[in-house]
Amino acid sequence: MSNEPPQTTPESDAEPLRATRRNALRGAGLAGMLAMGGASARQNSGVRLHWYRRDLRVTDNPALAGDGRLLPVFVHDPTILTYGAPPVVAFLLDALDSLREQYRERGGELLLARGDPRAVLPELATACDADAVTWNRDYSGLAGERDRAVAAALADAGISVDVERFGGTLLHEPETITTDDGSHHSVFSNFWQEWRTQEKAAPVAAPVRGDVVDPRDSLDEERLGEASGVAGPLPSLAELGFDDPEADVQPAGTDVAHDLLADFREDTIYRYGDDREYPARESTSRLSPHLKFGTVGVRTVWEATEDAAAAASDGDARESVEAFRRRLAWREFYAHILDARPDVVTENYREYPNEIQWRDDPEGLRAWKDGETGYPLVDAGMRQLRADAWVHNRVRIVTASFLTKDLLIDWREGYDWYRRKLADHDTAHAAGGWQWAASTGANAQPDFRILDPTTQAEKYDPDGEYVREHVPELRDAPTDAIHEWPTLDDETRAAIAPDYPAPIVELGEYRDRAIAAFEAARGDG
Numbered sequence: 001m002s003n004e005p006p007q008t009t010p011e012s013d014a015e016p017l018r019a020t021r022r023n024a025l026r027g028a029g030l031a032g033m034l035a036m037g038g039a040s041a042r043q044n045s046g047v048r049l050h051w052y053r054r055d056l057r058v059t060d061n062p063a064l065a066g067d068g069r070l071l072p073v074f075v076h077d078p079t080i081l082t083y084g085a086p087p088v089v090a091f092l093l094d095a096l097d098s099l100r101e102q103y104r105e106r107g108g109e110l111l112l113a114r115g116d117p118r119a120v121l122p123e124l125a126t127a128c129d130a131d132a133v134t135w136n137r138d139y140s141g142l143a144g145e146r147d148r149a150v151a152a153a154l155a156d157a158g159i160s161v162d163v164e165r166f167g168g169t170l171l172h173e174p175e176t177i178t179t180d181d182g183s184h185h186s187v188f189s190n191f192w193q194e195w196r197t198q199e200k201a202a203p204v205a206a207p208v209r210g211d212v213v214d215p216r217d218s219l220d221e222e223r224l225g226e227a228s229g230v231a232g233p234l235p236s237l238a239e240l241g242f243d244d245p246e247a248d249v250q251p252a253g254t255d256v257a258h259d260l261l262a263d264f265r266e267d268t269i270y271r272y273g274d275d276r277e278y279p280a281r282e283s284t285s286r287l288s289p290h291l292k293f294g295t296v297g298v299r300t301v302w303e304a305t306e307d308a309a310a311a312a313s314d315g316d317a318r319e320s321v322e323a324f325r326r327r328l329a330w331r332e333f334y335a336h337i338l339d340a341r342p343d344v345v346t347e348n349y350r351e352y353p354n355e356i357q358w359r360d361d362p363e364g365l366r367a368w369k370d371g372e373t374g375y376p377l378v379d380a381g382m383r384q385l386r387a388d389a390w391v392h393n394r395v396r397i398v399t400a401s402f403l404t405k406d407l408l409i410d411w412r413e414g415y416d417w418y419r420r421k422l423a424d425h426d427t428a429h430a431a432g433g434w435q436w437a438a439s440t441g442a443n444a445q446p447d448f449r450i451l452d453p454t455t456q457a458e459k460y461d462p463d464g465e466y467v468r469e470h471v472p473e474l475r476d477a478p479t480d481a482i483h484e485w486p487t488l489d490d491e492t493r494a495a496i497a498p499d500y501p502a503p504i505v506e507l508g509e510y511r512d513r514a515i516a517a518f519e520a521a522r523g524d525g
């Protein structure tokens with residue numbers, strides 16, 4: 001990933017997981033409450049229950065295209081929520097609100113439930129006498145375990161449904177891009193060669209009025225509202241156990257995502273090739289939380305790149321589109337790695353003969369989290385994280401490298417802090433990005449490369465614009481002083497920005513420490 005960064009498949013890619021038994025659960029719990037509303041059991045009802053997770057859209061969702069009428073549900077799962085954080089859950093709730101509106105416009109309703117999906121889904125499938133339960137595949141170990149457990153729970157409950165798992169998150173599923181021996185790629189360039197040449201499926205159309213079930217047709221509205229909040233109001237953050245985010249989280253929803261994509265495809269994508277590494281130039285798509293929660297489908301994004309490529313005025317413009325596609329491929333590269341190696345969330349992907357001796361440095365970690373390291377670009381990034389719940393990729397690289405190399409603090413600390421503060425936190429890309437920076441990942445930065453945050457600032461924020469936006473203490477500082485801040489004397493620093501901290505580490509010395517630590521880990525020290 002030198003100079004670069006460090007989740008819908010064709011319906012034919014769908015992998016049916018069949019769970020066919022007799023229906024036995026009717027009358028209990030949530031099913032009972034729904035049935036009390038007037039639902040009578042119907043055999044071959046033609047109803048498909050779709051379990052939404054991170055595919056919060058109606059267009060370009062392969063799991064929604066099929067026979068029968070659709071009944072969509074989202075389940076607030078307490079286990080998954082323990083891994084949540086205010087920005088990500090705020091974005092999720094906003095996305096659910098928008099998704100529900102889209103179903104209402106189609107004469108349907110997005111059911112909302114709370115509880116363990118292993119209990120909720122069999123009850124709901126029974127209550128609506130579903131013929132099938134569908135969902136889109138997810139790639140983390142936790143998601144895989146949950147999917148297997150829900151499929152088993154549906155079968156154990158004796159429910160006569162077909163469970164079908166679709167690929168609605170990636171353009172290419174892990175099984176379709178492998179090395180010659182059938183394992184996942186660990187070298188991005190090889191992955192990219194194959195990924196870019198494989199045919200991409202077009203987005204499938206959204207369901208229309210008549211394709212969706214209105215639960216009120218057969219269920220008493222009042223009772224439905226009482227049934228575990230099934231069609232009641234969305235829960236609040238507080239009800240789900242979260243504080244309000246300190247950040248101004250970007251709005252969610254399919255309309256928002258499509259507007260962002262349209263603007264990007266019309267204009268910014270042609271600057272992407274030249275400008276994407278410069279945080280002040282606002283040249284990236286800002287689609288990451290939408291791609292994380294599926295408020296836009298990746299096939300739709302791909303289609304936009306095809307339109308942009310067709311309308312490109314020259315070779316440079318086409319290369320710029322290609323540079324963006326390459327980032328979409330990084331996204332899938334990391335998802336395939338997570339699928340193959342679910343432990344990358346907590347364990348090094350790359351094995352060193354000896355353990356890396358990470359430092360225990362609570363004060364350094366605190367300064368990094370608070371954006372008070374005295375390295376302006378690092379601090380600007382850490383403050384943007386808290387303010388926007390999003391950070392530019394180049395700055396994620398610089399902040400991650402500073403933590404793991406200059407401070408020699410374990411990448412898991414950084415992963416966890418970013419997880420708590422980002423709206424786009426995504427297990428695959430976070431593990432990929434953090435391990436890239438820490439030189440422990442697949443196709444990672446070489447362990448002897450220690451990015452110099454001052455050189456990075458001079459190169460990617462030459463006018464100090466990004467730093468001034470996020471570090472008010474330096475708003476009036478001359479550009480040179482911003483870049484040279486770590487090497488200025490105390491008196492000069494006090495005269496320019498008395499409230500901004502002196503650097504917490506001296507670069508040369510700490511660079512040597514990091515190099516020595518990785519040599520020792522390699523056994524060369």
Ligand SMILES: Cc1cc2nc3c(=O)[nH]c(=O)nc-3n(C[C@H](O)[C@H](O)[C@H](O)COP(=O)(O)OP(=O)(O)OC[C@H]3O[C@@H](n4cnc5c(N)ncnc54)[C@H](O)[C@@H]3O)c2cc1C
Nearest residue numbers: 005006284285286287288327331393396425426429430433
């Ligand atoms: C330490 C670190 C942690 C990261 N954590 C996350 C994370 O939790 N969630 C996340 O979505 N991205 C993460 N990234 C990748 C990247 O920084 C963001 O995807 C990107 O900044 C999002 O901005 P954008 O949508 O404007 O990107 P664009 O440049 O417009 O790219 C388009 C899409 O491609 C994908 N993408 C772009 N760059 C990368 C990349 N390096 N790796 C994987 N996918 C990529 C994203 O889905 C992104 O939305 C991390 C990178 C690093 C270095």
